[in-house]
Amino acid sequence: APERRAAIFQFAAADNKNDAAILKALLAFATATNQANESVKLDEAIVAGAAKEFASGADDMRVYRQLYAAGVLIRKGVALQTAYELTEAARSSVETAVGIPVATVAVQAEELRDIRARAIAKGATPDVPDAPRNVLANILRGRVEDSAGWALYNQGKTDEAIEHLKRAAGILPEGIPLWRTALWHLGAALDQAGNKQEALAYYIKSYNSGDPDPGRRAVIEHLYQKTNGSLDGLDEQIGANRVAASISPQPRADKPGAVETPSPSAPEPQTAASPELTPTPAPVVAPTAAEAAPVATPEATQTPTPSPTAEGPVQSPAASPEPSPSAGTQEDVPVIRLKARATVKITGTVRDANKAPISNVVVVLISPRGTVLATTTDTKGNYSFIVSPSQQGYRVIPSKDGYTFQPVDKLVVSFNEDQKEVGFVGAVSRAP
Numbered sequence: 001a002p003e004r005r006a007a008i009f010q011f012a013a014a015d016n017k018n019d020a021a022i023l024k025a026l027l028a029f030a031t032a033t034n035q036a037n038e039s040v041k042l043d044e045a046i047v048a049g050a051a052k053e054f055a056s057g058a059d060d061m062r063v064y065r066q067l068y069a070a071g072v073l074i075r076k077g078v079a080l081q082t083a084y085e086l087t088e089a090a091r092s093s094v095e096t097a098v099g100i101p102v103a104t105v106a107v108q109a110e111e112l113r114d115i116r117a118r119a120i121a122k123g124a125t126p127d128v129p130d131a132p133r134n135v136l137a138n139i140l141r142g143r144v145e146d147s148a149g150w151a152l153y154n155q156g157k158t159d160e161a162i163e164h165l166k167r168a169a170g171i172l173p174e175g176i177p178l179w180r181t182a183l184w185h186l187g188a189a190l191d192q193a194g195n196k197q198e199a200l201a202y203y204i205k206s207y208n209s210g211d212p213d214p215g216r217r218a219v220i221e222h223l224y225q226k227t228n229g230s231l232d233g234l235d236e237q238i239g240a241n242r243v244a245a246s247i248s249p250q251p252r253a254d255k256p257g258a259v260e261t262p263s264p265s266a267p268e269p270q271t272a273a274s275p276e277l278t279p280t281p282a283p284v285v286a287p288t289a290a291e292a293a294p295v296a297t298p299e300a301t302q303t304p305t306p307s308p309t310a311e312g313p314v315q316s317p318a319a320s321p322e323p324s325p326s327a328g329t330q331e332d333v334p335v336i337r338l339k340a341r342a343t344v345k346i347t348g349t350v351r352d353a354n355k356a357p358i359s360n361v362v363v364v365l366i367s368p369r370g371t372v373l374a375t376t377t378d379t380k381g382n383y384s385f386i387v388s389p390s391q392q393g394y395r396v397i398p399s400k401d402g403y404t405f406q407p408v409d410k411l412v413v414s415f416n417e418d419q420k421e422v423g424f425v426g427a428v429s430r431a432p
Helices: 002-007 017-033 044-054 062-076 080-091 103-107 113-121 133-154 158-171 177-192 196-208 214-228 234-238
Strands: 344-351 362-366 372-376 382-387 390-399 403-406 410-415 424-428
Touching: 017 044, 017 062, 044 062, 044 080, 062 080, 062 133, 080 133, 103 133, 133 158, 133 177, 158 177, 177 196, 196 214, 196 234, 214 234, 214 362, 214 372, 214 390, 344 362, 344 390, 362 382, 372 382, 382 390, 390 403
Parallel strands: 344 424
Antiparallel strands: 344 382, 362 372, 362 390, 390 410, 403 424
16 A cells, blocks of 8 residues: 555554554444434443443543543433543543643644634645643643533532532633533533522623523523523623524524534534634644634523533544535436435424413423524414434423423424424413
8 A cells, every 4th residue: 555655664654553453443432322223222331332442541642532432422422421430530641641742732623623624625734833731731621520520410410510510610711612611511500400590600601701602592591581580681791682693582483493403523503713724824823722612512401401412522533524426427417316304393382271372482492412492482382493303302491481381391302204293281370
């Protein structure tokens, strides 16, 4: 092979036994966690074993493999105890991990993904100057604490999760996307523990530290209204709803909400400002370990509640490029391609006990990845969302001042077709 012939002129071959074993273990782990038939439940024992095998070894990169494997397990909602154990094992090797030559890239692999992708698209090479070692160590320690806390949260161990998440929020450099994610996770855990006011404070702090996000705003509005009885004063804390987004507090009934399908390796729908890259890039100012990173995926609370499979921050290998259509296909010859549906609808109606429709009910939807969307019922009590098919679950939660609903929420799981009649029954709340 050309690579082997080229290795003749190098001091060492481009590959070795250890690297080959790691790649083989990564392939086994990816196969175990990405089954072709999503309707089949992942085998927890096989997945946990594959994760441990991939994360094994004594090299300085082991910490990054441990955190990557833990992040995948948390996102998949499987072998969560193994995910926690991997993060705990990574804790003792942080100093060694930030001493490697490529520590800046390794620590911020997820954050630098978009920069690298844009550079490759332009035929350029991203210039990523080294960040200070102490900053990288704080980021890595914060990632360990956040991942550990989120794994515990998804196991229902809320009190322990809060301890880890508070440490993450205190260690991470303020303003970076991972810090915002940790604050959001902490808000979710506090909300789950019943500390609504403290949870709201962390939600708002996370929201205000980044660009306005309609999904996060919907979660904050929902909790704020439940806690305070109205939205009075919220705009003074987080600003007016100034983003023209696909979701608004009062969307038109004939335009259902739509959930974007994030790429499997991208936890964030938005990115912060990053250095502009050109085919012949000029030197750029060295980013701190916080810059040029995507904003963390909005997580939600139980009402709304982050899905048990909602992912925390993960580090993942670069995705393979999508194959392009054959160049030999003639434009005038129709080509029939059979493929699965890209989107499906979740629809339902909110009525009272007498079957009368209830309008202007805010309906919040939380995706398996933690993406939050909201819409309102029309005059007939109907609502709808356009989402991606899922073998996991979308949580649907109705809310309106002065009303209670049965059930409180519904989890729509394992479907590839439209889901109809996801309905709720509302009743006027009795004054205390």
